[in-house]
């Protein structure tokens with residue numbers, strides 16, 4: 001086993017880890033050594049082919065389809081230099097004040113989160129796309145929402161030089177999306193932070209990590225030789241994401257038992273809805289996600305967002321198979337698409353555990369409230385499609401594969417909970433949160449409000465697993481704000497931690 005030693009080790013390089021890496025870079029100027037250990041590869045620019053199956057295999061855990069224990073939901077999260085920011089769409093919303101209030105974590109103030117979020121909105125070039133860059137899929141959604149009196153907003157996005165390839169979720173082939181892979185990690189490396197890719201941390205011991213380096217056969221070679229490593233550090237920051245951070249800590253021997261570890265996992269369960277126009281529309285090219293509707297967020301617990309997925313993901317999300325399925329898929333150029341997301345409650349039994357082999361297992365139970373929200377969201381989406389001029393709509397809770405425009409007056413009857421059966425519908429999640437939640441009580445939380453693990457002065461968490469409950473909006477900006485806090489605390493405490 002090869003031995004290495006650093007002052008700070010960060011595990012993971014996504015929204016949280018990439019942010020921490022950059023914010024710890026000033027330590028390098030003081031002569032301290034900082035490393036980021038990232039399981040995934042750093043792809044070469046030529047390897048971003050935009051091909052769906054190939055990129056899904058290269059960039060995601062289980063191709064983007066990690067199943068929950070009962071198989072009722074798939075979870076999408078990436079394994080790469082930049083983590084899930086490599087595949088996110090880059091919609092950039094700061095946390096609303098009402099959510100901070102609902103979180104009710106002593107020490108987490110709205111003004112502080114807002115100030116830190118604003119820093120990253122500026123750093124990652126977040127802005128509204130010019131009107132001429134909005135495609136039909138998005139334009140039709142916004143116009144229909146306004147026609148129906150639904151509140152609709154344009155998403156700020158973090159692109160620079162977007163050429164509208166439309167494949168944000170397969171890794172931008174034009175280097176336009178400003179994830180941590182483009183902004184924070186290169187800045188950290190330029191300042192002296194060592195980013196080690198293809199390096200999987202197996203477990204954490206007292207001020208040390210045990211890791212394995214193995215190159216997958218694509219991407220740049222790791223800067224460390226393949227093999228087993230024991231890495232000592234004065235401080236360790238875990239930022240492996242809401243599934244892998246709790247799993248890593250559960251595999252590790254911590255000095256304290258933390259009953260909340262792995263628990264209170266939330267996911268914004270989501271469905272893809274499809275409407276069909278009688279003519280081709282621009283949908284595949286252009287930024288896929290320019291508008292959202294939060295009209296029903298407070299009253300019914302769901303959000304509607306524009307989206308445009310790729311053939312395999314789309315086909316997998318349609319319910320049914322055979323002639324109707326094939327017919328709809330052949331008409332992708334006429335498709336309008338909406339993603340609906342439910343706000344789910346943070347429950348102790350929705351949780352990450354680890355199997356005998358140490359791999360994470362996510363147990364997730366849908367509450368009646370979430371199922372009702374998912375059904376109600378399909379009715380709202382169908383209304384939007386018809387108001388936009390669609391001739392027919394496909395909804396997973398629909399009484400039949402297609403609901404025609406002539407049936408638009410009967411949506412409450414045709415889209416109903418009795419047609420929506422878990423296991424036969426394709427529910428997915430790309431917003432994974434919780435598992436190492438912040439709080440002041442070690443019985444119900446894992447870290448304090450600065451991401452420091454209760455009772456362990458050298459161990460921090462800095463990613464989406466910190467969320468005490470769902471963000472209720474797209475989460476990455478908040479993850480960066482929380483990671484910024486954790487980095488600030490590490491910088492302040494490092495001198496006190498024994499070498």
Ligand SMILES: Cc1cc2nc3c(=O)[nH]c(=O)nc-3n(C[C@H](O)[C@H](O)[C@H](O)COP(=O)(O)OP(=O)(O)OC[C@H]3O[C@@H](n4cnc5c(N)ncnc54)[C@H](O)[C@@H]3O)c2cc1C
Nearest residue numbers: 012014016039079083084089090091201463464474475476
């Ligand atoms: C398809 C998709 C679209 C999205 N779109 C948006 C959007 O538009 N707006 C938004 O706000 N959010 C979006 N998100 C969500 C957002 O990307 C994530 O919430 C965010 O990136 C999570 O940050 P994180 O630091 O918690 O984890 P990640 O960014 O997932 O990073 C975790 C990293 O840790 C690494 N890792 C895991 N285990 C280990 C280990 N044992 N050793 C070493 N490394 C490890 C992983 O390989 C990964 O690189 C999207 C997500 C997906 C999947």
